[in-house]
Amino acid sequence: MGKAVGLVENCVPTSLSNDQESKEGQQEPWCNIPKDLLDSPPPWLCSFRNTGNNMERCKFFHPMHNDAYEIRINPEVSNATILFSGYGWLLLSKGYGQLFLFDLTTKQSIDLPDCSEDMVSVMSFTSSPASPDCLVVGLSSVSDIAASFTYKLGEDSWNVYFIELDRLFLTKDCSPVFHKGLFYCLDRKGCLIEFNPNEPDQSWATYKMRLPERESAAHQTFMLEKEDNLLAVLITEDSKSVHVYKWDDEEKMFQPIKRLGDYMLFVSHGASCSERAIVKATD
Template sequence: MATAQGRDWSSLPVDVLAQILSRIKWSSHPSFGLVCRQWQYACTLSPFYPAWITPLLLSATNVGTTSFRYYSPYYHKNFEIATKLDTPGAKMYCAKGLHLMLGSEFMVLSAELGTGAVCELPPTARPGFDFAVYDGVGRVCGVEAITGLTVSLAIKDSNDGWGEWEEHDIDDFHLVRAPFTASPDCNPVLHDGLLYVMGEDGRLIVYNGSSQDQRFEILEKPHGFGFKCHESYLFESDRGELMAALVGRRGTPVDIVKLNKRTMEWEKRERLEGRALFTGTLTTMMKRTNIKWMQDKVFLPRLFNWPETIHVDLVERDNELAFVPKLGSALPTKKGGNNDTNMWTHELGQGKEASPFWGTERLDYSIWVDFSNC
């Protein structure tokens, strides 16, 4: 009896601790491991990589089928999952949580990133969109913006099916102003229920799918950015602000501007106030982060060296997603996220001291996805 009374929680068998870990939230594991060395050791036997720390760069491999690969700028690792889509070569447009929108010729596809299940939307009259925007609820806007401007709208019905595409061409509305040329990387954005498309000079055009008379409106302001840039990406911030990331040739300078709705002019931002910006693809997103070295940084899909690839399962537990290595795959180093990042970044406020992205490899055919709110 004395021996039993002398035992404490730290003497629990490792297999019991492993069972406990398998039933608690992923985000609780670090606190669990702080109890004592025995509990910390048990955590190392249940390895995982949180999928919500930062947005991830989703790319695809095309070998007969399309398999998913996620790059984490925090860990500088690729996580490849076994889920495959029988849609080789399909263009990835955007994602809301686990819902991915892809496009192939005359077809838009909705896929589940966790299961690989694919749903086909009704065929389109267009051989392919330049962009597609999904609101995460039941509305998709397909946008042709490179040669003119056409917006096609599909809405989910009450039976969870998709209605036929409704197409609108800007030329049909005979706008008086000068022709509008969209930026080739304009990233159309749904903002306050309207679709905003940015011109290569910083002007904006708004599409209102609910209007019957005037679907398109070219805004009188802003007139432009006031300076030239090589690439421009429109996005809505985590505060609901309409903003743009402007990237110079070879990566410098990088400027962030916000639309002042009172003056309707672009205003330059010098800081992101503890946030990080992930851009350079068909999706751009700004996220608040507690990781100090990532704050006020802009991340572009350019790598200094190719990362290690780990084969994993994407596992959901209590509304949290994590990458769990398969047997035989490399185990996680719980460190990660240091100042020696292997993805090219720009820190706001660096000015002329910023380094261009010489010597980096662009990760093409990729989009940023965010699992923090799944």
Template sequence: MSPLRPLLDPPYSRSPCLMSSVKQKCIFFHPMHDNVIYQMDTPELWGATIHCSKYGWLLLSRKNGSVFFFNPFDRIKIELPSYSNWKRCESMNFSSPTTSIDCFVIGIVLYGEKFIIIRRGEVAWTLCEFTDYFRPFNDSNPLLYKGRCYWLGVRGYDLPAEVGIFDPHEYLSHPNQYKYRWKYLPPIIPPKHLDNSLKNSYLLESDGKLFAMFELHEIEPSIQIYKVNPSFGPRMEWHKVTNIENKMLYVSSGGSFSELAVAKDMSNKIYLPNVLDNNNIFYSLETNKYHSCFSDYSSRNTSLGKELTNCTWIIPSCIDLDVGFKW
């Protein structure tokens, strides 16, 4: 087994690495390493689905309804109450650092028909229902930003892509009310033939703006991005993005986020959950092509290599947790 220590040392600790959980192993691919993987035995994650990565923690669940936080670098695990009375809760996120008294975890059930929520210190989940239906793209996880929950999807077939919103604090303020209605941002101008060509979609926040990203089959450019400022109220409007300047976008099934480039040649790129010969695949908004780190691979309309599942981008870090901590 390769030790994980190098990932915790500068300059590698300043940029995310792609982590995949496969059976009883965690495997790490770092964009700044050439053809090197780091791995460790993690029987703690057997059968668990990665939902998101934040503040150095992974949020995971199993089909039996168990939910837990895990830090792969310190091997610290925090169990939450299970939600075994409900099924198909495949989309989850959490609001703030695990140690925060304000931390809560939310899960979307049955493709946008219901949600479950639990606050730190509570011993059981609460199930709340929506009065309408909203279908996500690719079973994507919700985005929590400034206390509100955002989800990228559609209300029905042959309709434009939208971002559905609800405020979990409505439940926190009125815990006896259990029915909520989705609210929506203005429709996103969808890429042509979105329904037939969509491969992946991602929603993330950067500098107070929401970014919706679509990865497409047989259409150029293969990756198309739109952004909106949710603070603009009725004047909100999606705009197409062709340059993210000194930023990098990291996208995966386990959550997506942006970071400042740690090196000049890493900027204006989107790092995908794909690897080729143990090297990360990225998409350049300058060339409108896929490339592989440390190789001359280049493609305009498809990404070769392996697309990882049950994965997320994570910033290597250690956690200082008090002995006896209880969530």
């Protein structure tokens, strides 16, 4: 995700307004949104914009319905960078290591302890920040040295662990994915890191996936869960073609898949998700 645009998987705002009504200063309640939108609310694309006169807004766009709605937000939110989104929450950075969580539904904000700028390479969290079990995780790597940063809500500081890997791994923009109790992160060379956030100093493993033929690296990489499976999406560097792989937990390797059935994949650098293609012409 960049600074302005994010993908929100589970967000049900209590008050939204479309472009025309927002110009008139009127608000449209969530229950008045057209019924075809309510049939499949997630995911929403969201972007921040400044309309002038201190009117900061978050605009929601539904990629399957071509409809847009807006809510007002605090200025400090609109000026932040989106690092990750999930469960209706955004993980945001104000710069200089200042991180906070923001609930788009209730507009609740949770400040996190300050951190090193190196931590914000790729980040995610395990569950809704409203849950006491929520764990925020950051991952950074230079050459064959990786560091994990974990923070459980309510604690005073981050826990930092440095690990020497058995192969080169360069974090870029693929957010870690929490899958069956483990975190996974993939770089553009096809190197996969796996680690347990509860034992981050002794549970690391690295794997190498086979890239598409004639490709030395991927132009973009994404990871997500689909039902009970972990998927990797690669957009190749040379041909710009899209390849989808499924992680085999027993064999510890990626297997290419050709069909998604009745599912669609939504990918972005801060979060990715899968949804059933229940709208006409989206299968």
